Amino acid sequence: MRAAVLFAPNEKLKVVEVGLEKPGPGEVMVRLAATGICASDWHTLTGAIPSPTPSVLGHEGAGVVESVGESVRSVAPGDHVVLSWIPSCGHCRYCESGRPNLCSVAAPALLAGTLVSGARRLSYRGEPLYHYSYLSTFAEAVVVDEACCVPIRKDVALSVAALVGCAVTTGYGAVVNRAQAEPGSTVLVFGSGGVGLSAVMAARVSGARYVVAVDPVAFKRELALEVGATHVADPVAEDVAALVAGLTEGDGADVAIESAGRSELVAEAFRLTRRGGTIVCVGIPAADATVSLPGPALVRHEKIVTGSLYGSCRARQDMPRILDLYAEGRLPLDRLVTRTYGLEEINEAFDDMVAGRLARGVIAFA
Numbered sequence: 001m002r003a004a005v006l007f008a009p010n011e012k013l014k015v016v017e018v019g020l021e022k023p024g025p026g027e028v029m030v031r032l033a034a035t036g037i038c039a040s041d042w043h044t045l046t047g048a049i050p051s052p053t054p055s056v057l058g059h060e061g062a063g064v065v066e067s068v069g070e071s072v073r074s075v076a077p078g079d080h081v082v083l084s085w086i087p088s089c090g091h092c093r094y095c096e097s098g099r100p101n102l103c104s105v106a107a108p109a110l111l112a113g114t115l116v117s118g119a120r121r122l123s124y125r126g127e128p129l130y131h132y133s134y135l136s137t138f139a140e141a142v143v144v145d146e147a148c149c150v151p152i153r154k155d156v157a158l159s160v161a162a163l164v165g166c167a168v169t170t171g172y173g174a175v176v177n178r179a180q181a182e183p184g185s186t187v188l189v190f191g192s193g194g195v196g197l198s199a200v201m202a203a204r205v206s207g208a209r210y211v212v213a214v215d216p217v218a219f220k221r222e223l224a225l226e227v228g229a230t231h232v233a234d235p236v237a238e239d240v241a242a243l244v245a246g247l248t249e250g251d252g253a254d255v256a257i258e259s260a261g262r263s264e265l266v267a268e269a270f271r272l273t274r275r276g277g278t279i280v281c282v283g284i285p286a287a288d289a290t291v292s293l294p295g296p297a298l299v300r301h302e303k304i305v306t307g308s309l310y311g312s313c314r315a316r317q318d319m320p321r322i323l324d325l326y327a328e329g330r331l332p333l334d335r336l337v338t339r340t341y342g343l344e345e346i347n348e349a350f351d352d353m354v355a356g357r358l359a360r361g362v363i364a365f366a
């Protein structure tokens with residue numbers, strides 16, 4: 001099968017024929033329909049996030065189960081699945097307390113480059129390749145842990161379902177699971193890429209009164225308005241603080257989501273949030289980034305500043321639910337896809353992403 005291989009950091013991806021072993025015990029082979037490209041892949045590609053090479057990147061995908069290994073019970077050949085990049089163990093303190101995204105088995109080894117067992121099923125010219133985020137979706141097929149497979153309804157397009165594997169769940173969950181935005185609230189979202197736009201949609205479906213999307217790119221602001229933002233602002237040319245103050249009688253937003261991965265925006269989000277409000281950090285900043293907040297206000301205003309990994313999701317419950325909302329027309333997830341590419345065009349897709357030309361780019365497998 002064909003896959004886009006990263007042979008060394010900061011090189012272009014090369015589309016080559018690779019080997020894929022049959023699934024071992026507890027593993028599943030999935031033929032992919034589509035994979036989204038994400039900023040996390042880019043940071044790995046450039047070496048900013050260290051991950052072993054040669055490898056097959058990609059962690060946002062959906063497809064059809066082709067075959068299953070011994071002891072696999074939750075999926076069968078023919079099932080449609082979204083791939084989750086956190087194969088939660090189900091038994092650790094985090095899994096058992098309803099926070100499987102923080103699984104103490106899967107989360108720490110995310111970038112080790114293997115499946116949970118330590119196995120590698122990918123190879124190039126007989127030499128093993130590393131996996132990425134337990135998935136490696138820049139390939140026509142994957143072998144993954146059973147816990148990565150989230151069965152979904154068959155009547156939604158797999159190209160849309162693929163986005164639920166990362167961007168959508170991350171943005172939606174930040175608003176619904178982590179901030180628990182209430183009807184009538186004001187939600188401020190920094191960044192209108194795939195994650196930020198998903199947060200905008202989630203805020204609207206949660207009954208927010210005002211949803212303010214902030215992004216310097218004009219077409220992303222327009223898209224934000226089309227998918228549910230009530231107001232948009234260009235942070236370079238406009239006064240975001242005045243806009244939020246005007247909407248909230250000077251109080252500030254109830255919830256702020258930082259999806260751009262810029263740590264200086266966390267302080268900005270803190271400043272524009274009301275007393276007792278919630279600031280959720282979703283975008284991952286540079287490895288050495290620190291966040292600076294005003295000490296007295298941190299105490300006096302009782303604001304909650306929190307991160308959210310993978311939308312704080314319980315994948316097997318949240319992903320099918322998100323797709324139900326899409327099928328009902330309440331989350332216009334298909335609007336996230338700016339352009340679809342063939343696997344051979346993957347480097348062009350990354351160029352477009354870095355240049356700010358995409359909400360989300362998707363690789364479709366023929």
Ligand SMILES: [Zn+2]
Pocket residue numbers: 038039040041059060166167
């Ligand atoms: Zn991602």
Ligand SMILES: [Zn+2]
Pocket residue numbers: 088089090091092093094095096100102103104105106
């Ligand atoms: Zn666990």
